[in-house]
Amino acid sequence: MTMMIEAYKLSRSFKAKKAVVDSSFNVRRGEIFGLLGPNGAGKTTTIRMLTGQIDPDSGSAIVAGCDVVKDRAHLKERIGVVFEEQNLYERLSARNNLEFSRWLYGLPKSRVDEVLELVHLRERARERVSTFSNGMKQRMVIARALLHRPPMLFLDEPSRGLDPISARTIRETIKLLSEEGMTILLTTHLMDEADQLCQQVAFIVDGRVVANDAPRNLKLAHGRHELVVTLKEDVNSSHTMHDVTLKIDDVADQKRLTEWMAQGDVLAIHSREATLEEVFIKIAGISPLQNG
């Protein structure tokens, strides 16, 4: 099984509202896949269908080898799910929170320390969750979702509401899990985060997948193809400098660059790739943070 998710023409409406429309995409085993889109685009609805929480109106999906409608019991064993709302037992310690779930699953006691270790909370195991920061609580929720060793993890906005440092710690945790072979589907509003983490992303607008590719390919395809050349201001001194932007595929600009290089005027050359956010705005015609 090379594909961990095969979603084919998934659709779901809520009354007159078409939340997800003919959504098809694949997620390869071991990959971090990002679902990106503005508020109300249909990301959470997609995750809810892929995790067997709601039925699609039409279309189908196989997740970790299980049909999301017909094979729900097996599906639950093979996935971990972290949703926007966390519900931890605030008055219990980190260990006891997980201990309760471990007991429900019938897993060995040692598994609690293993998952605490995975999210770097082993040292804090005895402390009450009510004393934890939001970032630590988020790691606790991830730890709980990992207890039963699922090969596939769904994270709906894992860095939501976190300060930059905590968000970074969560990203490190996600990377670590991925390196250990876990397949991860996440949603995020942070395009930089998606760019850093995801091998593939799907942009969703009004319930439809409007682009699906590696971030790098998207940036190249929609980029500006420009170079920023830093030149010496004064031929006798490299202390003053100025930047000139050149178009990579413009013949006149290519000639200018060759001349400057031959004259020894060039101090530095940088390629100016589009950011994923710029690609998003171009493809979707809207900002990723715009309300939908």
Ligand SMILES: Nc1ncnc2c1ncn2[C@@H]1O[C@H](COP(=O)(O)OP(=O)(O)OP(=O)(O)O)[C@@H](O)[C@H]1O
């Ligand atoms: N249970 C529900 N009942 C009615 N409408 C719903 C329900 N769940 C989702 N919707 C609607 O479906 C659309 C998609 O919602 P969804 O939560 O999937 O968006 P999202 O991409 O996760 O947005 P956000 O980035 O804000 O989390 C929205 O218009 C939302 O109001």
Ligand SMILES: [Mg+2]
């Ligand atoms: Mg959502």
